[in-house]
Amino acid sequence: MMLRLRATSSLIAKYGLLIILSLIMFFPFLWMVISALKTKDEIWSFPPTWWPSDPQFSNFLSAWDLAPFGQYIFNSVxxxxxxxxxxxxxxxxxxxxxxxxxxxxxxxxxAIILGTYMLPVAATYVPSYVVLADLGLLDSFTGIIISNAVSVFGIFLLRQAFLQVPRDVVDAAKVDGANHWWILWRIFLPLTKPSFVTLGLISFVQMYNNYLWPSLLIKSEEKMLITQGVQQFFMEEGGYGLQWPLIMAASTFVILPLLLLFLFAQKWFVSGITDSGVKG
Known part of the structure; x- marks a missing residue:
C-alpha cells in the first residue's frame, strides 16, 4: 500500500512539474494573443489587465492590411x-x-565536417557575401537557398540514424540487385523516417526564423522574408513602435504557421528525438 502511494505521489509530482513548465513556456504566446486584442491604453495600464474589456479583433485585420504580410509569409515558406x-x-x-x-x-x-559546426555562423557572412556578389546572387531567393543548402547537423543526425539500420537488411537488398539509390530511399528512408521528419522540422523553423543573413542579402521589399517584414513593420515611420496591439497581432499570425507545422509533425518529431531513429 505504501509503495503504491509513493508511486502515485511521484507520478503526480512529475505531471504537476510538467504542467507548470508547460504553462511557463506557453504563457508568452498566450499573453501575445491577449495583448493583440487590447487597446493601447489597456496594454500600458498598471496593474496590467488580464483580459480586455472590449476585445479588438479588428487589430488582426488592421495589421494584415498595413503591410504585405501575405507576401512575406509566402517568401519565407x-x-x-x-x-x-x-x-x-x-x-x-x-x-x-x-x-x-x-x-x-x-x-x-x-571529423572535419563536424569541426565546421563549431565555427561561428557570423564568421562565414563576409566570405559568403563576397561569393554571392561575384555570382550575381545578391537580393535573390537563389542566393538565400544556395547559401543555406548544407546542414552539418543534418549530416550528423542522419548518419547516427543510418548506423542503427541492420546491416543484414542492406546486404539482402544488394543480393537482390538493388543499387545504392534504391537502398537509400526504399530502405533507409522508411526505417529512419522520424529522423528525416525531425531534420525537416528543425531546418524549416530555423530557416523561417532566420533574420540576420537574409537582411544582409535581401533589399527589395517584395522579396523580404517574414522576419524582415515584422522588423520593418515595427520601425516604419517611427510610429508602430507605439502600436503594440498591432505588433502583437502581426506577431501572432506570423508564428501561427510554425505552430500548425509542429501540431501536425509533433508525433514524428518526438519519436525522432527519443527513439534510436529506426522504425521497428
Missing part, C-alpha cells in the same frame, strides 16, 4: 521549403556515404 528539401536530400546522401562506403580518410573527413 517558399525559401524554407526549398532549403529543407535540398538539405534532406544532400544530408541523406552524405550520411549514406559515410555509413555504407569504405574509403581512406572517411573518419578524418567526417
Amino acid at each position: 517558399f525559401t524554407a521549403v526549398v532549403i529543407v528539401l535540398i538539405i534532406v536530400v544532400n544530408s541523406a546522401m552524405i550520411a549514406y556515404a559515410f555509413t555504407q562506403f569504405r574509403f581512406k580518410g572517411r573518419n578524418t573527413l567526417f
